[in-house]
Amino acid sequence: MSKHDENVFTNRRDLKADAGVRQIDETPSTGHSIALMTEVGRALAPAQLEQRRLIHREDSVRRQSDAFREIRTRLLELSGGQNFITLVVSVSPDSGGSFVARNLAAAFAFDEAKTSLLIDCNLRYPNQHKALGVEPEKGGLIDYLEHPIRGLKSIIYQTGIPRLRLVPAGTSRENGGEFFSSFRMRAMLDSLRCRYTDRYLFLDGPAIKGSPDARILSDLADFVVVVVGYGRDTPAAVNQAVANFDTSKLAGVVFNQSA
């Protein structure tokens, strides 16, 4: 790989204290397990995963996959045993926020007892569907929020990674604030999280600088992971960005070196 990572997870809290439509049921009910969800099509091979900048189990990406597993472990320690919603946002655009969100979701899906759902909440520059090679033919998040009658099932796509599903952003928008602060968005996340106890949700938000969306999205999340482009932001800028979030939700800061 021409790019490599230097992910360092700084904990800010006291640790003591080829895709298709998914095949699982999404009718309202709670507390089921979906780790044995049906997968349609073949799982992507390690070389295909690397092309998509995704971790896998082979040695060639061991350093990266260990870094993401470590973040997974810390989040699980903080959560006290319940499934949760994690917002991943970068301080400045193009710093690797989506890269970290995607790989963190993949690290959870590595665990055969867990499933993860990545939701692309970057409405202006959505990219997870492209990165994961998903064709969002039935729309995504915004399409559901505007027309909930379509049902959640239609906007959850397989990714070629067992137990990892994607909700793409859908029809792109300049501003997500009105959607993210809506009752419908909160109800959707509640229903996605509560429906399956082994499902972990990851919100991929736009950068903190230049948009209020990251802060608005943090109200919907249990944890926030902030991504700093290595050498891009000054310590003062990082502190200012982090100050947007409730300290009890701030799970850590990842320093990502993408080039």
Ligand SMILES: Nc1ncnc2c1ncn2[C@@H]1O[C@H](COP(=O)(O)OP(=O)(O)OP(=O)(O)O)[C@@H](O)[C@H]1O
């Ligand atoms: N550690 C890394 N290793 C390899 N590639 C990386 C790494 N971090 C980021 N990249 C690549 O750099 C590019 C920008 O990353 P990404 O889209 O994740 O940034 P972002 O902060 O989400 O940007 P945006 O502001 O558009 O949301 C992508 O092509 C991504 O695959």
Ligand SMILES: [Mg+2]
């Ligand atoms: Mg992004």
